Each structure stands twice: as C-alpha cells, then as structure tokens.
Amino acid sequence: xxxxxxxxxxxxxxxxxxxxxxxxxxxxxxxxxxxxxxxxxxxxxxxxxxxxxxxxxxxxxxxxxxxxxxxxxxxxxxxxxxxxxxxxxxxxxxxxxxxxxxxxxxxxxxxxxxxxxxxxxxxxxxxxxxxxxxxxxxxxxxxxxxxxxxxxxxxxxxxxxxxxxxxxxxxxxxxxxxxxxxxxxxxxxxxxxxxxxxxxxxxxxxxxxxxxxxxxxxxxxxxxxxxxxxxxxxxxxxxxxxxxxxxxxxxxxxxxxxxxxxxxxxxxxxxxxxxxxxxxxxxxxxxxxxxxxxxxxxxxxxxxxxxxxxxxxxxxxxxxxxxxxxxxxxxxxxxxxxxxxxxxxxxxxxxxxxxxxxxxxxxxxxxxxxxxxxxxxxxxxxxxxxxxxxxxxxxxxx
Amino acid sequence: xxxxxxxxxxxxxxxxxxxxxxxxxxxxxxxxxxxxxxxxxxxxxxxxxxxxxxxxxxxxxxxxxxxxxxxxxxxxxxxxxxxxxxxxxxxxxxxxxxxxxxxxxxxxxxxxxxxxxxxxxxxxxxxxxxxxxxxxxxxxxxxxxxxxxxxxxxxxxxxxxxxxxxxxxxxxxxxxxxxxxxxxxxxxxxxxxxxxxxxxxxxxxxxxxxxxxxxxxxxxxxx
Ligand SMILES: Nc1ncnc2c1ncn2[C@@H]1O[C@H](COP(=O)(O)OP(=O)(O)OP(=O)(O)O)[C@@H](O)[C@H]1O
Ligand SMILES: [Mg+2]
Numbered sequence: 181x182x183x184x185x186x187x188x189x190x191x192x193x194x195x196x197x198x199x200x201x202x203x204x205x206x207x208x209x210x211x212x213x214x215x216x217x218x219x220x221x222x223x224x225x226x227x228x229x230x231x232x233x234x235x236x237x238x239x240x241x242x243x244x245x246x247x248x249x250x251x252x253x254x255x256x257x258x259x260x261x262x263x264x265x266x267x268x269x270x271x272x273x274x275x276x277x278x279x280x281x282x283x284x285x286x287x288x289x290x291x292x293x294x295x296x297x298x299x300x301x302x303x304x305x306x307x308x309x310x311x312x313x314x315x316x317x318x319x320x321x322x323x324x325x326x327x328x329x330x331x332x333x334x335x336x337x338x339x340x341x342x343x344x345x346x347x348x349x350x351x352x353x354x355x356x357x358x359x360x361x362x363x364x365x366x367x368x369x370x371x372x373x374x375x376x377x378x379x380x381x382x383x384x385x386x387x388x389x390x391x392x393x394x395x396x397x398x399x400x401x402x403x404x405x406x407x408x409x410x411x412x413x414x415x416x417x418x419x420x421x422x423x424x425x426x427x428x429x430x431x432x433x434x435x436x437x438x439x440x441x442x443x444x445x446x447x448x449x450x451x452x453x454x455x456x457x458x459x460x461x462x463x464x465x466x467x468x469x470x471x472x473x474x475x476x477x478x479x480x481x482x483x484x485x486x487x488x489x490x491x492x493x494x495x496x497x498x499x500x501x502x503x504x505x506x507x508x509x510x511x512x513x514x515x516x517x518x519x520x521x522x523x524x525x526x527x528x529x530x531x532x533x534x535x536x537x538x539x540x541x542x543x544x545x546x547x548x549x550x551x552x553x554x555x556x557x558x559x560x561x562x563x564x565x566x567x568x569x570x571x572x573x574x575x576x577x578x
Numbered sequence: 579x580x581x582x583x584x585x586x587x588x589x590x591x592x593x594x595x596x597x598x599x600x601x602x603x604x605x606x607x608x609x610x611x612x613x614x615x616x617x618x619x620x621x622x623x624x625x626x627x628x629x630x631x632x633x634x635x636x637x638x639x640x641x642x643x644x645x646x647x648x649x650x651x652x653x654x655x656x657x658x659x660x661x662x663x664x665x666x667x668x669x670x671x672x673x674x675x676x677x678x679x680x681x682x683x684x685x686x687x688x689x690x691x692x693x694x695x696x697x698x699x700x701x702x703x704x705x706x707x708x709x710x711x712x713x714x715x716x717x718x719x720x721x722x723x724x725x726x727x728x729x730x731x732x733x734x735x736x737x738x739x740x741x742x743x744x745x746x747x748x749x750x751x752x753x754x755x756x757x758x759x760x761x762x763x764x765x766x767x768x769x770x771x772x773x774x775x776x777x778x779x780x781x782x783x784x785x786x787x788x789x790x791x792x793x794x795x796x797x798x799x800x801x
Contacts (some may be wrong), residue, residue: 188757211587476676480636481636483660486656488660570637571627571636574673
C-alpha cells in the first residue's frame with residue numbers, strides 16, 4: 181500500500197511537485213519568519229545587555245545632535261567629553277548605585293589610523309557592562325595598548341592597528357551581538373587616555389582644550405536599591421544642568437517599537453501565507469482525489485477497506501508534505517544563515533541569530549507544523565474517499 | 579463457496595420522474611453454487627449490475643440477506659468484509675478500471691499488495707500469457723487499448739484464485755476469439771470449483787452456462 185502511494189505520486193509528477201512546493205512554502209515562511217522575529221528579539225536583548233546600565237549620563241551637548249544615540253544605535257562614530265569634576269557631581273547624587281565611566285574616541289580614515297572606527301574605553305576597576313561580555317571570549321586582563329575588536333571588524337587577534345600614531349594589538353575578538361557594538365573597538369582607560377592625548381597632540385581632536393586625564397564621555401549608572409531609574413534620571417536632570425541623563429530603556433524604546441512593528445508584519449505575513457497555503461492544499465487534495473475517484477472505487481472492488489483508502493490518501497499527503505516541508509526548511513536555512521548580515525543591514529535593526537540548537541528546534545517545529553497542516557488538509561479528502569459509493573462511481577462510464 | 583441471496587431487494591431514489599422511488603431489483607431468492615458457471619442476461623437497465631454489486635459485497639441491499647459460506651456479508655464490519663472479499667471474491671467490473679500509475683503487472687498483482695501478501699508472480703505471468711497480454715507486462719494503462727485493459731482487469735480479478743468470481747460484461751470490448759477464450763477460461767475456473775456469475779449480452783455465453791438467469795425490470799427468473 182505504501183509503495184502504491186509512492187507510485188501514485190511518481191505517476192503524477194506535476195501534481196506532486198505543486199503540492200511539494202506548497203508544503204515547502206509553508207515551512208519556509210514559518211521557519212524564515214520565526215527566525216527573523218526571534219533574531220530581532222535576540223538582537224534587542226543583546227543591545228539591552230550591552231547597554232547594561234539603568235541610567236546613562238552624557239554631557240548635554242552630546243544629546244543636541246543625537247550624537248550619543250547615533251553612536252549606540254546607528255553605528256556612527258563620535259566623541260564628547262565632560263570634566264571629571266562634573267562627573268563627580270553626578271556620582272555624588274543620592275540614589276546612584278553602581279557607576280562606571282566610559283571614554284569615547286573616533287578614529288578617522290586618514291593616514292593616522294588603520295581603520296575608521298568607534299573606540300570606547302572603560303575603567304576595568306568599576307566597569308560592569310563591557311567586561312562581562314569581553315570575558316566570554318578573552319579571559320586575560322587587557323594591558324596598555326591592547327584592544328578588543330567587535331566581531332564584524334576586519335581585524336583579528338594579533339593584528340596591529342594604529343590609532344593617531346599609537347600602535348595597538350588586537351588581544352581578542354568579541355562575540356557577535358547583532359548591534360553597532362560589532363563595529364566598535366574597546367580598550368581600557370589607560371589606553372584610551374593615551375589615544376586621546378595623541379589625537380590632541382596631533383591636533384586631530386575637536387575638543388582641543390580637553391584634559392584626557394580628567395575627562396569622561398559617559399557614565400553608566402545603576403540605581404541604588406530603593407531608587408527607581410526614573411527618579412534618578414529626574415534628580416540628575418534637575419540638579420546637574422550641564423549633563424543629560426536618560427534611561428537606557430527609553431533610548432532603545434524607539435528600536436523596540438520599530439522592531440515590534442517589523443515582527444508584527446512578519447507574523448501577519450506568515451499567517452496570510454499559511455491561510456492561503458492551507459486553502460490551496462485543501463483544494464489540491466480534493467481535486468487530486470476527485471480526479472481519481474474511479475481508481476479508489478476500483479481498489480474498493482479489489483477488497484480495500486474504507487480505512488485503507490483513507491490511509492492511502494493520507495500517506496500520499498504525508499509523503500509530499502514531508503518532502504516539501506524539508507525542502508522548504510533547508511531553503512529557509514540556506515537563505516537566512518549566510519545572508520543574515522544582509523538582512524540586518526536591510527532592516528537596520530539589531531539582529532542576532534539564535535544558537536544552533538534553537539535554530540534546529542525552529543526548523544523541526546516548522547517542518548512538523550507544515551506536515552500536520554498538510555495532513556489535516558488531506559484528512560478532509562481522506563474522509564470523503566472513505567465514504568465513496570463504489571457502485572455509483574463504477575457505473576459512471578457505462 | 580456457496581452464495582445465497584434471501585429476499586434481496588434494492589430500491590433507488592431518482593430525483594426526476596414521477597415515481598421517484600423504484601426497485602432496481604425486486605425481491606429475489608436464489609443461490610450460486612460452487613463449480614457452476616451462471617450466466618445472467620437481460621436488457622440494459624434491468625438491474626443486472628445492481629444485483630451483481632449486491633452479491634459481490636459492494637452494494638448494501640435495501641432489504642434481505644446475502645451469505646457466503648454462511649457468513650452474512652453485510653453484517654460484517656467493513657474491515658473484515660474487505661479482507662474477506664479480497665481473498666475470496668474476484669470481481670471484473672463494467673468499464674475501464676486500471677490504476678493509472680501502475681504497470682500492467684503491478685495492476686494485476688495489486689490484490690496481493692493491498693494487504694502486503696506475498697505476490698504470486700507465476701500466476702500473474704500465466705494469466706497474462708493465457709489472456710495474450712504478456713508482451714504488455716511493463717506497459718502503462720494509458721498505452722493500452724480498451725480490449726487489452728479489459729483483459730488486465732480479468733487477470734487482476736483472477737490472480738488470487740478467488741472462489742467466487744463476478745464478471746460484469748467481461749467481454750464487452752473483446753473480439754470473438756478473445757471472447758471465446760475468456761468464457762473458456764471462466765468455465766475452467768468453475769470446473770476447478772469456483773462459483774462464477776457472468777453478466778453478459780453475448781448470446782454465445784449460453785453454450786458455456788450451467789445455469790441461465792434472466793433479469794427483466796428487476797425481476798430475476800431462471801430459464
Ligand atoms: N445508484 C443509483 N441511483 C439511482 N438509480 C440507479 C442507481 N444504480 C442503478 N440505478 C438504476 O437502476 C436500474 C438498473 O441499473 P443497472 O446498472 O443495474 O442496470 P444493468 O442491467 O446493469 O444495465 P446495463 O446492461 O446497461 O449495464 C437503472 O434504471 C439505473 O438507472
Ligand atoms: Mg450493468
């Protein structure tokens with residue numbers, strides 16, 4: 181009986197191919213769609229984790245032309261400074277818990293530097309946002325003139341890069357985050373201070389009266405217990421006029437918004453394809469069975485039970501749907517995995533693929549779901565076949 | 579195997595016409611015996627196919643009982659009746675009945691494949707030779723003529739050596755020579771012990787018949 185199902189499928193290659201393409205489409209959209217949605221979600225989580233602090237404080241001017249936001253969200257390069265005294269004023273406020281400064285510098289593409297890139301320095305003594313992430317790929321301590329490169333940068337461990345005439349060594353490469361941090365270089369405080377000094381010496385820094393030893397670009401702050409981030413932000417903004425504080429959550433809310441918009445659209449698209457696909461499958465199975473009504477009647481004459489006829493229809497459907505769904509899933513993976521960078525650029529949103537285990541899970545679920553849907557669509561035809569009136573059909577061409 | 583019909587009737591509903599309920603087969607009692615070739619003749623529309631379908635387990639009578647070796651066919655669950663029919667009944671239906679996606683040989687062996695039984699290939703080959711379709715063993719039904727398809731259907735019905743054979747106009751598309759061969763063959767099956775019922779319009783069939791039945795307007799009479 182099983183071989184009869186296979187032979188029937190082979191005997192009508194066009195119909196079988198059409199059904200397989202439909203099933204492939206179902207699993208392709210399910211897998212591709214959910215992978216994109218999941219990757220966007222993971223990208224956002226990853227961005228949240230990278231920001232890693234409740235509150236961020238930058239000099240007021242850094243918010244004027246959205247400089248800071250553009251660095252973090254758009255991947256543009258830039259820098260700005262406030263004096264340590266100003267930073268201390270902020271740190272003294274009540275409700276400030278964990279706090280760590282960051283130092284920004286942008287290298288230019290000109291002769292002074294190997295690559296144009298955003299450089300972020302952190303203070304190893306207090307840092308709680310960057311270090312945990314660096315630890316995942318680099319166990320050692322960063323020495324002076326050691327740098328850590330984002331995963332998308334064309335620089336590898338051991339490479340020497342020079343910034344403003346200072347040669348640095350790539351000590352580690354970071355895991356992919358799906359965010360603008362993938363094109364950022366990280367150093368410790370000493371290194372970036374030296375780089376800033378060198379840029380000043382070369383007259384290549386816009387802030388030529390900056391004292392690198394006594395400047396910071398940004399403060400990463402966690403609210404102390406009992407204080408909410410909102411309260412802290414309001415307090416700082418009211419009392420420290422020269423800086424601007426904001427919740428990291430607010431900063432990424434725009435991204436989160438467009439991300440949920442895109443996700444919603446993808447979900448709608450999946451639903452539309454599925455509804456349409458299942459309707460077409462229903463019709464296709466019905467037609468395929470109607471066209472062969474007489475063959476089913478003949479099987480019945482030979483002694484096939486009603487259950488066997490239904491089984492034959494279901495087997496044919498399962499074979500085509502399984503084959504098609506597997507093809508769809510493989511095509512989905514072949515499109516998504518190699519081209520996830522392109523998708524990230526096109527969507528301009530944080531995009532981080534789930535790990536291999538989850539991807540496999542998604543693929544299996546997509547195939548299973550599309551096979552089940554196909555079988556359900558065929559079940560209607562199977563039921564109708566099992567009810568055929570043999571006598572009536574065989575009289576057809578008397 | 580003996581087949582007995584007791585008080586069997588079949589009523590149909592016709593959507594058009596004045597008398598929209600009518601009996602295609604009026605109350606009938608009769609028996610088919612082993613080793614006999616019974617020929618059923620009658621005008622078109624007289625109810626021959628309806629009767630044959632009921633006897634072969636394909637059409638539930640409106641009333642009455644049909645038993646094969648004491649088993650009430652329509653009291654059996656579908657699964658059991660189907661298996662029983664596959665093993666013991668050979669039906670040659672009216673019209674063209676090949677399975678499109680199978681070769682001639684596969685079509686003929688299908689009654690074995692249906693339940694995963696070991697195919698009797700020697701029997702299939704012997705039947706094909708006898709019916710002069712051996713050359714077509716690997717051909718597809720689409721390539722065959724009407725008469726060839728008919729002979730495939732005959733071989734398929736007989737491949738499991740059924741003890742009950744039902745043939746509905748088995749020689750409709752055949753030339754005289756093949757017609758004679760088919761009747762000789764069916765007669766042979768009967769003499770080997772099978773119960774054979776043939777519906778036909780061929781007058782020559784009378785020569786092979788052990789029993790002649792006549793159907794007219796749903797009423798069965800023995801000649
Ligand atoms: N399923 C059905 N529904 C309604 N009427 C039917 C049905 N089956 C058969 N009939 C009617 O019952 C009558 C007997 O039909 P049947 O097919 O048994 O005739 P037949 O003797 O085999 O004719 P032929 O020699 O042309 O094959 C016909 O008038 C036919 O129209
Ligand atoms: Mg008839």
